[in-house]
Amino acid sequence: MPLLFRSFAHWRPTDLRGDLIAGATLAAIAVPEQMATAGLAGFSPAFGFYAFIVGSVAFAVFGAGRFVSVGADSTIAPIFAGALAAVAATGSPSYVELAATLALMVGAALVAAGIFRLGWVSNLLSVPVTTGFLAGIAVHIAVSQIPLLLGTAAGQGTLLERIAGIAASAGHANVFDVSLGLGVLAIALVCEKTSAQIPGALIGLVLATLIVVLLHLEHRGVATIGPIALASPHFGLAAVAPAALSRLAALAFIVSLIVMMQTAATLEAFAGSNDPPDINRDFIGVGVGSIVSGLIGGFALNASPPRTALVKESGGRSQLSGLLAAAILGALLVAGPGLFAHVPKAALGGVLLFVALRITRVSNMVEVFRQAFAEFLLIVATIAAIVILPIELGVGVGIFLSLAHGVWTTTRAGVIALERVPGTSIWWPPNSASSGETIDGILVLAFQAPLSFLNANDFRREFLTQLERAAKPLTAVILEASNVIEIDFTGAEVLRHLVMTCGASGIPLYIARLESLRAQAALRRFGILQLLGENHSFLSVQDAVDAVLSEPRPR
Numbered sequence: 001m002p003l004l005f006r007s008f009a010h011w012r013p014t015d016l017r018g019d020l021i022a023g024a025t026l027a028a029i030a031v032p033e034q035m036a037t038a039g040l041a042g043f044s045p046a047f048g049f050y051a052f053i054v055g056s057v058a059f060a061v062f063g064a065g066r067f068v069s070v071g072a073d074s075t076i077a078p079i080f081a082g083a084l085a086a087v088a089a090t091g092s093p094s095y096v097e098l099a100a101t102l103a104l105m106v107g108a109a110l111v112a113a114g115i116f117r118l119g120w121v122s123n124l125l126s127v128p129v130t131t132g133f134l135a136g137i138a139v140h141i142a143v144s145q146i147p148l149l150l151g152t153a154a155g156q157g158t159l160l161e162r163i164a165g166i167a168a169s170a171g172h173a174n175v176f177d178v179s180l181g182l183g184v185l186a187i188a189l190v191c192e193k194t195s196a197q198i199p200g201a202l203i204g205l206v207l208a209t210l211i212v213v214l215l216h217l218e219h220r221g222v223a224t225i226g227p228i229a230l231a232s233p234h235f236g237l238a239a240v241a242p243a244a245l246s247r248l249a250a251l252a253f254i255v256s257l258i259v260m261m262q263t264a265a266t267l268e269a270f271a272g273s274n275d276p277p278d279i280n281r282d283f284i285g286v287g288v289g290s291i292v293s294g295l296i297g298g299f300a301l302n303a304s305p306p307r308t309a310l311v312k313e314s315g316g317r318s319q320l321s322g323l324l325a326a327a328i329l330g331a332l333l334v335a336g337p338g339l340f341a342h343v344p345k346a347a348l349g350g351v352l353l354f355v356a357l358r359i360t361r362v363s364n365m366v367e368v369f370r371q372a373f374a375e376f377l378l379i380v381a382t383i384a385a386i387v388i389l390p391i392e393l394g395v396g397v398g399i400f401l402s403l404a405h406g407v408w409t410t411t412r413a414g415v416i417a418l419e420r421v422p423g424t425s426i427w428w429p430p431n432s433a434s435s436g437e438t439i440d441g442i443l444v445l446a447f448q449a450p451l452s453f454l455n456a457n458d459f460r461r462e463f464l465t466q467l468e469r470a471a472k473p474l475t476a477v478i479l480e481a482s483n484v485i486e487i488d489f490t491g492a493e494v495l496r497h498l499v500m501t502c503g504a505s506g507i508p509l510y511i512a513r514l515e516s517l518r519a520q521a522a523l524r525r526f527g528i529l530q531l532l533g534e535n536h537s538f539l540s541v542q543d544a545v546d547a548v549l550s551e552p553r554p555r
Helices: 015-042 045-062 077-085 093-115 120-125 128-152 160-174 175-194 200-214 242-270 279-295 306-311 320-335 344-360 362-371 373-388 391-411 456-469 487-505 517-525 529-532 541-550
Strands: 415-417 441-446 476-480 508-514
Touching: 015 077, 015 128, 015 200, 015 306, 015 320, 015 344, 045 279, 045 320, 077 093, 077 128, 077 242, 077 391, 093 120, 093 242, 093 279, 120 242, 120 279, 120 391, 128 160, 128 175, 128 344, 128 362, 128 391, 160 373, 175 200, 175 320, 200 344, 242 279, 242 306, 242 391, 306 476, 344 517, 362 373, 373 391, 415 456, 415 508, 441 456, 441 541, 456 487, 487 508, 487 529, 508 529, 508 541, 517 529
Parallel strands: 441 476, 476 508
Antiparallel strands: 415 441
C-alpha cells in the first residue's frame, strides 16, 4: 500500500470520466461556499479559494479517502472567528496571525492524532450533543449573515445582543438586499431538493450578480464584495507572543476535536465499498492541510460532508476530482481580481443561510425527542450553551455534556440476577412476559458494563446485596460477564475483594462468558484467575452450572 496518494491506489484510466465530472461539479459548489465561509472566518474571499486549493492538494497527497473534500468549513469558522474576535479586531494583522497560529496548532494536533492512531477520540461527542452543537452553530451563522441580507450594519457584542440589534434595525432593511439574499437562498433550496448535483448556490450567485450589474443596484445601497485582492500569501510562521499561545491552546483543542469528529463521520458515511476507512490516515491529510494553510497566513480547515457526498454522487473515483476542482478555483482566482467585484454580499449571506439550514438536523431532533427525551434535553442544553455563552465556551460545555452523559450511562449499569429460560440452556434477565427457572443453591448474576473506577463501588455494593437477598444455602455464585469488556485496576481490586469474600463464606465464585480479550488479559495480569482457582472460568453460564452440579457436595 503506498504511503502517499492513497486514494489513487485502485485508480484506472476508465475512472477519468467520473473524476472529471465530479471535479467540475465540486468546483461549481465550492466557489460560492468557500467565498462565503472565508468571510465568516473573518478573511477575504480569496482565502476561501486558497483554503480549498491547499486542503485539496494536501489531502490528495497525505489522505486516504477517495471522496473526502477538505477546505474552509462553516462548522468551525464561527467558533474560532468568535473566539479570536474577542482579543483582536477581525481582519487586523493580529487577528490573521492568531488565526494562522491556531491553524498550525490544529493541524499539528490532527497529524499527531493520526500518527498515534487516536481515531477513537472522534467518538467523544454523542449524536444528541452533536445535533445540538450543529444547531447552535447554525444560529451563529444565521445571526452573522442576516445583517448582510438586510443591508444593515453588523451588530457587536454577544449573540443575544446582536439578535436584539437585528430586531431594532429590521425597519431600515434594504429591499434589494433582502430580495437578492432570499432569492439565492430559495434557488439553492429548490436545486438541492431537485438534485444535489445542481449547483444552486452558484446559479443564485451568478443571477444575483447579473441583476446587480444590469439594474445598477450598487447605486441603490447594495453592498458588493469588490475586487478580490490577489496578494500572494506569504509563507512563514506568524509572530505570536507566548502568552497568546497559552490562550489559543484550549481553542485549538476544541477545534481539533470537532475537526476529528466531522472528518471521521464524513469518512464513515462516504467510504468506498472496496476500501475500508482509514480514519487515522485521513486525520493526517486534513492536518497537513491546516498546517500549510497556517503557514500561508490562512485558517484551520475541515472535511466537508456535503461536498464529499457530492463527489461520490457525481461519480468521483479518487482525489483527482478534488485536484481538478482546486485547479478550476485557482484559474478563477488568477483570471481577474474584478471577476467577483459585483457579487452582492447579501447573496453570500443567502449561501451561508442555506448552509445553516443544511446543518440543522431537525429530523434528528424529532427522533430523539420521541425516543429518548432525556437525551433530547442534551440537545436543548447544548444549543442554549452555544447561543448564550461565548461560542468557544459553549462548545466546551457541549463536549463536557457528551462526556458526562457517557459517564452517567456507564455508572447506571447494575448487577442483575439471571433466570434460565424454561426448556433451554439460556440464562436471561427476568421479565414479565414469562417466568424463568432458578436452581437451588446457585445464584447467577450479570453485570452489563465495563468494570472500572466509575462503577466499581456500585458493582461491589449491588453484588453483596444480591448475595444477602438470595435463598440460602448458597453453594456457588456465577458471574455472567459477556458485557464486561474492560477491567481497570480499581475494578480488579473490587473483583478480588468479592472473590475473597465469597471464598471466606464457602461460596465459590465462577465467571462465565468473559468474551473480551482485554478483560481476560486483565484477569491474568491482576492475578484474579489464579485467585479464582482452576476450572472456575467457563464459556457459558450453563457450562458453569453443570460443573457446579457435578461436583460432590458435602453431606
